[in-house]
Amino acid sequence: MKKHILKISALIMILAMIGLGLPYPYAQAAALTSTSVSMSTLASDTAANYIVQFTTPTGVAAAGTIILTFPGGTDVNAGDDLLDFTDVDLEDDGVDLVLAAVASGATWGCGVTETAITFTSGTGTIAAGSVVTIEVGTNASSGDKQMVNQTTTENKADRTLDITGTFGDTGSINIYVNPAEADVTVSATVDPTLSMALTGTTPNLGTLDTNGADLDAGVAGNQIPGTKITVSTNADDGIDITVKDLALGLNDGANNIDDVNVVPGTWASQSNNEAFGIMATETGAKWDAGNNYVTDDESKTYWDLTTTASDALIYDGAGVESAKEIYAGFNAQITATTVAGSYTDTVTFVATATF
Amino acid sequence: MARNLICSFIILAFLCVGTSTLAYVMSSTNYRIQSDSLNIGGLRQASTNYRMEDTIGEMATDESTSTNYKLVAGFMAKFPPYLSFTVSTDSLNLGTLSSSEVTIKNHTITTTTNAESGYTTNIKDDGNLRDGSNDIDNVADGVVTAGNEEYGVATSDSGVDIVTNSGNNASALSQSGQSIALNSEPVFDGEITTVYYKASISTNNTKAGSYSHIVTFTCTANF
Numbered sequence A: 001m002k003k004h005i006l007k008i009s010a011l012i013m014i015l016a017m018i019g020l021g022l023p024y025p026y027a028q029a030a031a032l033t034s035t036s037v038s039m040s041t042l043a044s045d046t047a048a049n050y051i052v053q054f055t056t057p058t059g060v061a062a063a064g065t066i067i068l069t070f071p072g073g074t075d076v077n078a079g080d081d082l083l084d085f086t087d088v089d090l091e092d093d094g095v096d097l098v099l100a101a102v103a104s105g106a107t108w109g110c111g112v113t114e115t116a117i118t119f120t121s122g123t124g125t126i127a128a129g130s131v132v133t134i135e136v137g138t139n140a141s142s143g144d145k146q147m148v149n150q151t152t153t154e155n156k157a158d159r160t161l162d163i164t165g166t167f168g169d170t171g172s173i174n175i176y177v178n179p180a181e182a183d184v185t186v187s188a189t190v191d192p193t194l195s196m197a198l199t200g201t202t203p204n205l206g207t208l209d210t211n212g213a214d215l216d217a218g219v220a221g222n223q224i225p226g227t228k229i230t231v232s233t234n235a236d237d238g239i240d241i242t243v244k245d246l247a248l249g250l251n252d253g254a255n256n257i258d259d260v261n262v263v264p265g266t267w268a269s270q271s272n273n274e275a276f277g278i279m280a281t282e283t284g285a286k287w288d289a290g291n292n293y294v295t296d297d298e299s300k301t302y303w304d305l306t307t308t309a310s311d312a313l314i315y316d317g318a319g320v321e322s323a324k325e326i327y328a329g330f331n332a333q334i335t336a337t338t339v340a341g342s343y344t345d346t347v348t349f350v351a352t353a354t355f
Numbered sequence B: 001m002a003r004n005l006i007c008s009f010i011i012l013a014f015l016c017v018g019t020s021t022l023a024y025v026m027s028s029t030n031y032r033i034q035s036d037s038l039n040i041g042g043l044r045q046a047s048t049n050y051r052m053e054d055t056i057g058e059m060a061t062d063e064s065t066s067t068n069y070k071l072v073a074g075f076m077a078k079f080p081p082y083l084s085f086t087v088s089t090d091s092l093n094l095g096t097l098s099s100s101e102v103t104i105k106n107h108t109i110t111t112t113t114n115a116e117s118g119y120t121t122n123i124k125d126d127g128n129l130r131d132g133s134n135d136i137d138n139v140a141d142g143v144v145t146a147g148n149e150e151y152g153v154a155t156s157d158s159g160v161d162i163v164t165n166s167g168n169n170a171s172a173l174s175q176s177g178q179s180i181a182l183n184s185e186p187v188f189d190g191e192i193t194t195v196y197y198k199a200s201i202s203t204n205n206t207k208a209g210s211y212s213h214i215v216t217f218t219c220t221a222n223f
Helices: A002-019 A152-157 B002-022
Strands: A033-039 A050-056 A065-069 A088-092 A095-097 A108-112 A116-120 A130-136 A160-164 A171-174 A180-190 A194-199 A224-233 A239-245 A250-252 A255-257 A275-281 A313-316 A321-333 A347-353 B041-046 B051-056 B062-065 B070-073 B083-087 B091-096 B103-113 B119-125 B150-155 B178-183 B187-200 B209-221
Touching: A033 A171, A050 A160, A088 A108, A116 A130, A152 A180, A180 B083, A180 B103, A194 A347, A224 A239, A224 A347, A239 A321, A275 A313, A313 A321, B083 B209, B091 B103, B091 B187, B103 B119, B103 B178, B103 B209, B119 B187, B150 B178, B178 B187
Parallel strands: A180 B091
Antiparallel strands: A033 A050, A050 A130, A065 A116, A065 A160, A088 A095, A088 A130, A108 A116, A160 A171, A180 B209, A194 A224, A224 A321, A239 A313, A239 A347, A250 A255, A275 A321, B041 B051, B062 B070, B083 B103, B103 B187, B119 B178, B119 B209, B150 B187
């Protein structure tokens, strides 16, 4: 029984030690400290010696690796696989470690590729807390070749030197060549705008006759009532204005006056039929204070009004508009058989901006 | 004996004063001596296989460090060149532009270098602030005015091509570099320059859309 108690007590102690974080023999990855990189010249696309230094909290165990991965575009091996371990020094707390192409015993392997240098331990180790210094180029004890710095454009895209490896510690250092560049993408939004205002929303055609308004050219006082449409938009492809009405057209209950029968057509072409139609113009020179369009032009084209707006396009814009005015006039005529009454219609203008 | 000691002390004191006076940046129209010291010897030597410059007689030379500094003392001591250039953001959204006010947004650029003659940072763009074939006009009169379609930048620095920030003043950007920050001396503690972007639009005359362009900063350290 006493034995069991002792065993359980020992187990509890061990678990407690682990819980308290007391030392036990497993490597722990950590962030490298005191990381730095210096170059003999910062000039872009220029040969340079490099010194990379860091403190490893964990150290490197036997068979461990330390990998320096330089930012893209850095020519680590001087272009043609020329730079090798003889151009590299690896120091542990200021003491040179022996390097060769491949690790063997206490000799560390040092492999150089286009963008990386990998150190591989054979049996050698680096103690936790050691300062590791790596010199690459003619600053190494036997070095006679140099790395080549990134171009400015390459450096802008990637300026991080990463330090990794199986030893577990990691770190990164930014490298800046000279000149150094950085981009900022500036953006802004311009919201779409569209406005439409009507002036003269109750045009009265008065008492109709068989000719409609007298539109003979040159006759003073000729006019038709109308509506002025004012539109604004910042639409890239401008604004269209169409028009439609209710199903019955100009009507008095079940009775109605027919739409223009020649579509589109001049008023003169409506002959002696019932006709109700709309014309439009972009010039307001003949627009009076009473919202009448004074016209002396019988060649103006009239459209019929249907319940579908797309049938009658009275303005086709092509770009931004700032307080653009379009003038629409209404005309109607009857025949001897048109039923007496008070006729009305609700006309709807539709402004469509294309952004 | 005492008089000799006093005289020696005075001479030594003058030498110290003289040395500190000489160890200073000297320049004229034609030259600039960044640093100098008073020693007892030194020479540039060369042969087929080597070239060497040395000094003899300097006092208190060596490398020393602490938690907060690293000192390499001596006339021939040289630190490796250093440059750090960071921009506080890689994207800046001016938001929805207005015709009733000038939109102003900013970011910073921070430069640190031990270059003897400091640094110069230029700014350029890849074309106007644009949405396809539509663009926001560059400011033409030096001031972005609410209700006018105008866009430009200003800087917290002075003595550069880009106008110093004040009110709504701004300079037009172009695809050619214009200086926006500089210092003629080394900058060891990170010099911060603020870049201001200012824009306004014209009601109905500035087309709706999402506008953007790329602004590039180029920092050249002058070693």
